[in-house]
Structures are given as structure tokens and as C-alpha cells.
Amino acid sequence: MSKPWVKTIPVPENVKVDIKGNEVAVTGPKGTLSYSFHTDMSVNLSDGTVTVSRPTDSKEHRTLLGVTGTLIANIVHGVHEGFQKRLQVVGVGYRAQASEGELMLRVGYAQPVEITPPQGVSVTVEENNVIVVSGIDKELVGGVAAKIREVRPPDAYKGKGIRYADEELHLKPGKAGKIRAKG
Numbered sequence: 001m002s003k004p005w006v007k008t009i010p011v012p013e014n015v016k017v018d019i020k021g022n023e024v025a026v027t028g029p030k031g032t033l034s035y036s037f038h039t040d041m042s043v044n045l046s047d048g049t050v051t052v053s054r055p056t057d058s059k060e061h062r063t064l065l066g067v068t069g070t071l072i073a074n075i076v077h078g079v080h081e082g083f084q085k086r087l088q089v090v091g092v093g094y095r096a097q098a099s100e101g102e103l104m105l106r107v108g109y110a111q112p113v114e115i116t117p118p119q120g121v122s123v124t125v126e127e128n129n130v131i132v133v134s135g136i137d138k139e140l141v142g143g144v145a146a147k148i149r150e151v152r153p154p155d156a157y158k159g160k161g162i163r164y165a166d167e168e169l170h171l172k173p174g175k176a177g178k179i180r181a182k183g
Helices: 059-080 138-151
Strands: 006-010 016-020 023-028 031-036 042-046 049-053 083-090 095-099 102-106 113-115 121-126 130-135 161-164
Touching (some): 006 059, 102 138, 121 138
Antiparallel strands (some): 121 130
């Protein structure tokens, strides 16, 4: 079964899509985002759906169809509902605080680590150990969440550190305590 040459993206009622040349601008209740797609791809708006099609069946055009369609779908979803990543801070004495647009992490270092998110991304802390990163740009939200996780990744033995809320850890068992007979 072959995949279709056209990718369709539904557009909600309160989202406006403007296509000019190879530029797509999407405006919604959360804000405005734009994307410049490859000149070989054709993007059209009709009856509340955006359609992306490719000119040939070459490998490059198949790849471009998937990437272009996914990025436009992410933009439409972002301006309509937004994106959010949740991280957990796990460990005795590990804390997170958000104040005045900055995130302060106390995760076992001598000094607290401060992270300032870029414009368009907000960081909040729930219950002193759950960090919520939200915004309309999926790439920025994921990048800020990865930067926060990078401060103290989860330990492989005890699981201490900063992890994504839905991340599944496989902890190592540690030393087995071999007993060897003297001989």
C-alpha cells in the first residue's frame, strides 16, 4: 500500500492561515507563527483544510512532504492549543522555583542553577517538584525542556535528577556483592 501524495491538515474555526509564495503564516488565539517551506512543495488552503502535495515520487520529495506537513500541523496546533512539557525533580533536597520569568534549580550543586527561558516560552513550578514548560512553538518548548533536563539528568542507579514526567527509567541493579571462595 503506497502513501498518498497529499497530506491534509484540518484548521480549527478560530485559526487563520495565510499562504503567500512559500511562506505560511498562521494566527490563532495563542499567537502568530510562520514557516517558510521548500519551493518544490505546493501548499493550498480550501474548505478549512491545508493540503500539502509533492510534485514527484522521488525520495527527496517524499521526505519534504512529511516534514512540511508535520511542521505546518505543529504550527496550527501551537497557535490553537499550545504545547507543554512536564518535568519532575526527583531527589532529597532537590527543588525548583520559578520567579519573575526565571527558573532556579537546586539540584545538588554548590550554587543554584538559573535558567532564563526565551521569549514565547513560560516556565512554572507546581508542588515544588514539577516543572511545566509551555508555549506555542513546539521546537522552543522542547529545547527549553531539554536544557532544563540537561542540568541534572536522572542517575542510572538511584533515579535522582530531572526527568520528563512520562519518561520511563530502567535503573541498574548496582553492585551484586560477589562472594568468592578463597582457594
